[in-house]
Amino acid sequence: MSKVLILYGTRYGTTKEISDEIEKVIQDKGMATESFNLKEVNQKNIPPLDQYNGIIIGTGIKMGMWTRTVKSFVQKRKAELKKKQASFGFYVCCGEAQKDINTAIEKYVNPKLEKIGIQSALIDAFGGxxxxxxxxxxxxxxxxxxxxxxxxxxxxxxxxxxxxxYRDWEQIRDFANQFVEVLKK
Ligand SMILES: Cc1cc2nc3c(=O)[nH]c(=O)nc-3n(C[C@H](O)[C@H](O)[C@H](O)COP(=O)(O)O)c2cc1C
Known part of the structure; x- marks a missing residue:
């Protein structure tokens, strides 16, 4: 059975609810999931990423920044994430996405992933x-x-x-369904 690791960083709880919905959609597709709030777990206890068929990471945005825990996880586990790029999904939850999803991705996802040096197979930005x-x-x-x-x-x-x-639950479920399709490739 395929297994998906779902990680998130949240300051006010919005991204947790998004992450829970994504997890539900993936489970409904018959896949196993493991989910962690990166603030509540010792990151050292998150298993090696090659144990998973897919990985999804989401973060809320405050003052233009990911949560500290998401940033540190992606930086520390960069080498492992690089090997899983084809099955790595990433999203942000932010005010900018309410106005324009592409601008939000260009501001809060692409340059930051690029700076760290990894790519993601599926990217999205959800309203907050x-x-x-x-x-x-x-x-x-x-x-x-x-x-x-x-x-x-x-x-x-x-x-x-x-x-x-301002969250669009259809867009969020769509992202989860698309991620399942990515894993089938
Ligand atoms: C203090 C504060 C600062 C914020 N800064 C930004 C920002 O710089 N850009 C943006 O697009 N959204 C910003 N937002 C909107 C948040 O991203 C949005 O409220 C989101 O739902 C927060 O996610 P979280 O609850 O998972 O932390 C900000 C919200 C707050 C409360």
Missing amino acids: AYDLREGSPISGMTRKIIIASLKEDPGIEDPEGKLHD
Whole structure:
């Protein structure tokens, strides 16, 4: 049975939910999966990558950056990832993708993978979410900046106290299905 390793980095939980959906689609296709939140696992305990038929890594974007844990994993395991390039999928979850997916890929995926020196067989960028409901971890100055940027959207008058979710679940499931096809090649 094919086995897929699914890794993600998230600051506010949005990418975790995307990763869970991708995992579900892959399992529904009859493949086994192993999934890790890179912040919650000692990276040394992630098995050698040649044990897997495919690998997917996703990260949220903050101030233009991947999560620290995704960056360190990709850098440290570069040699192994290079050998698995044909079955390596990568995505970002970010505000930019809400406006233009290709721009998001050009900003947050291609130059960064290139700099590290690896390629991915399947790349995507998904819109993100901003949780401004009670108990939200987005506070202080950051919250003010997010609210100001949400207000630029003519459809939003008062962003406070709401969840603003721009994820396209069809696009996310499509990515997972395409990844399964990549593995079949
Ligand atoms: C403080 C902050 C900074 C952000 N910076 C960027 C950015 O530079 N570019 C971008 O496209 N999206 C940016 N976003 C949007 C996030 O990528 C989006 O909220 C995403 O859902 C976060 O993913 P996560 O919850 O998995 O960390 C930012 C969001 C926050 C709250």
